[in-house]
Amino acid sequence: GESVGLHLPTLSVQEGDNSIINCAYSNSASDYFIWYKQESGKGPQFIIDIRSNMDKRQGQRVTVLLNKTVKHLSLQIAATQPGDSAVYFCAEINSGGYQKVTFGTGTKLQVIP
Amino acid sequence: KAGVTQTPRYLIKTRGQQVTLSCSPISGHRSVSWYQQTPGQGLQFLFEYFSETQRNKGNFPGRFSGRQFSNSRSEMNVSTLELGDSALYLCASSSTGTGEGSEKLFFGSGTQLSVL
Numbered sequence: 001g002e003s004v005g006l007h008l009p010t011l012s013v014q015e016g017d018n019s020i021i022n023c024a025y026s027n028s029a030s031d032y033f034i035w036y037k038q039e040s041g042k043g044p045q046f047i048i049d050i051r052s053n054m055d056k057r058q059g060q061r062v063t064v065l066l067n068k069t070v071k072h073l074s075l076q077i078a079a080t081q082p083g084d085s086a087v088y089f090c091a092e093i094n095s096g097g098y099q100k101v102t103f104g105t106g107t108k109l110q111v112i113p
Numbered sequence: 114k115a116g117v118t119q120t121p122r123y124l125i126k127t128r129g130q131q132v133t134l135s136c137s138p139i140s141g142h143r144s145v146s147w148y149q150q151t152p153g154q155g156l157q158f159l160f161e162y163f164s165e166t167q168r169n170k171g172n173f174p175g176r177f178s179g180r181q182f183s184n185s186r187s188e189m190n191v192s193t194l195e196l197g198d199s200a201l202y203l204c205a206s207s208s209t210g211t212g213e214g215s216e217k218l219f220f221g222s223g224t225q226l227s228v229l
Contacts, residue, residue, distance in 0.1 A: 034217075043117070043203050043220030044156070089156065101146075101218065103156035 012110045019077040021107045023090030026071060030092035030102075035064060035075045038106070039086045047075070047088075077109075085111045115140065117221035119204050125227045131192040134224045138185050138206030145187040146218070147179060150201040159202075162187055191226075199228045 013019045025033070031052040036044035050057045050064045050073075057064050063076040073090050087106040118137040126132050138145050146161035146169075158171035162181035179189045185206075191198055205218040 036220075041222065043205075043222050044218075045220070046217045049217070091156075101158060103148075105155040 009105070010108045010110065012112060013080045014112050015080060015082060017080055019075075019080045019084070019109060021075045021077075021088050021090075021109065023073040023075075023104050024071060025073060025090070025092045025104075027092060027094060027102070028068075028071065029094050032093040033064070033066060033073050034091045034093070034101070035062075035073075036089045036091060036103075037084075037086045038089065044089060080109075080111050082111045082113055085109055117204055117206050117219050119202075119221035119224050121224060122222065123225045123227075125229060126194050127229050128194055128196060130194050131190065132194060132226060134189045134191075134202055134204075134226075136187045136189070136204030136206075136221060138187070138204075139219055142206035142208050142219070143185055144207045145181055145185060146205050146207075147187070147189050148203045148205065149173075150203055150223070151199075156203070159189070194228045196228050199226060201225050 011021060034049045035047040037047050038044045048057060048059045048062050048064050050066050052068060055066050061078045065074045075088060077084055087108050089106045090104045091101045093101050117139055120135045124132060136145055144161060144163045147159040148156045149159055150156045159173055159177055160167055160171060160179050161169040165181045165183060176192045179187060181187045201223045203220050203223045205220045207218050
């Protein structure tokens with residue numbers, strides 16, 4: 001069946017360093033991917049997305065890379081700040097179905113001041 | 114523009130009881146989806162409603178049901194509660210729910226349900 005998995009459950013990063021959060025997915029039919037950030041006590045918040053016809057997309061301090069050959073997605077956060085501490089989820093969507101989003105289990109990012 | 118609003122924020126119930134959770138989507142959004150979040154299973158899709166019709170359903174037992182009203186507000190009901198139903202229940206809205214383009218899901222803060 002479909003599954004989205006994360007390689008590392010917890011990632012500790014020094015403030016100011018770059019962070020890389022990885023995600024593996026198994027459904028080759030997925031054509032849209034999203035990264036969400038969830039802070040304690042809040043719902044997931046959209047960070048950045050990428051369609052399967054792209055291999056890289058940049059936002060403000062964040063970059064998402066997509067490698068369809070190995071079904072791998074990564075989120076890079078530049079100059080990590082204490083406010084980046086949260087759980088990060090990758091999600092995949094097969095736009096052949098209505099809004100059935102499959103989420104990974106999440107990676108907890110801890111920023112060390 | 115107000116975000117997705119979920120009520121109540123916290124809920125404590127006992128086994129065998131039933132519970133109803135409420136979700137008000139962002140104004141203009143017609144798609145509402147529900148997710149269960151637990152530490153062990155992560156975020157799992159429950160169901161999605163659009164224009165008062167359930168369009169998609171996850172792999173949850175029939176004890177979990179929902180509905181959507183004409184104003185797009187949605188409710189989720191869990192009957193005969195079990196200990197394993199303890200979780201954060203999240204509601205998300207989007208304009209059409211088709212996943213096309215940059216269709217984004219906007220989440221509420223969730224309802225934390227504890228079953229004793």
